[in-house]
Amino acid sequence: MPSDAVLYQAAALCLTYPDEDFVARLPLLREAAPQLREFVDHAVLTPRRELAAHYMRVFESGNHHSLYLSRWQDGGARRRGTSPGTLKDVYRAAGLELTGEEPPDFLPAVLEFTARTGDTGLLTGHRVGLERLRSRLADLGTPYASVLHAVCATLPSRRRAGA
Template identity: 40%
Template sequence: MSARAWQCQSLMIGYPDAALLDRLDLLSAAASSLPAPVGEPLLCFLDHVRATPPGKLAEDYVATFDHRKRCCLFLTYYAHGDTRNRGMALLELKQTYAAAGLTLSSAELPDHLCVVLEFASAMDDPGLLIEHRSGLELLRLALHDAGSPWAGVLDSVAATLPPIPTHQRAAVTRLAAGGPPAERVGLEPFGAKR
């Protein structure tokens, strides 16, 4: 069940191109076969896709995910921001995929939610999703705050995962209040006195 859900969610959280639009009936059938907490939000999202002109859907996608930092689809951003540590996290993800026998194309970063969902689906393992649970929850809340139709897709993802642990709830609160970490190395002016 979860592997099928993650495959559907991966397609729905990606850019709304012809690949998505051509699979609406297949996605509806798959979402209908899932338990209600997982499938119903996906069916609502698919209804929105059907009712929205493709150009408007693409415009909304870009406005949501490309222009709002709190709605970032790159999961390591939530834990590491734009710091050097994020580069190491990306490398570790690539190594995880390679160890599982999967090779990424150069078209996408390994921490993009679509890629992580595809990996979870292929392995039938929520490990990476659970590892990035705080970022996923912050993304889910931000999409709800923005009134985004993609919030339902994240509700569906959350419904496939165990409840968020207390320590991760605290991390979500910290992230929501202060944002991801910022680079501190090399930011002092040259020759700054101490």
């Protein structure tokens, strides 16, 4: 398991809809993943309804900030090997089954997979899309950008990833 497993699991939680369980986990997230303190501190100070409304505005309003990795592929076309169907096969091969309603290319699911298996290949394979999402979130001025920044900081640089 990579040393960043706790960060990936915590980031997965930060990028899910902020319900009551999310709010209850904030103190644990703050201690477990110091790289996410900027976001967690914001979430602690923001009323849950306001946090939920912000989440909906950022992630549920079109594809501009989509958490579905297949939407970040170059030209909108899915690359071979990274389609949601193929991702399900990757999860099954690792002994994991998706139980929620979200598709397998949902970033929190990929982060949780990475945390549980130690396999950073899916994240690294989507590095360009993750950077594009991080950049758009930063341009928007949302605290969610700090979560993507922390995740991207753990991945090999584009130059090394392509080498």
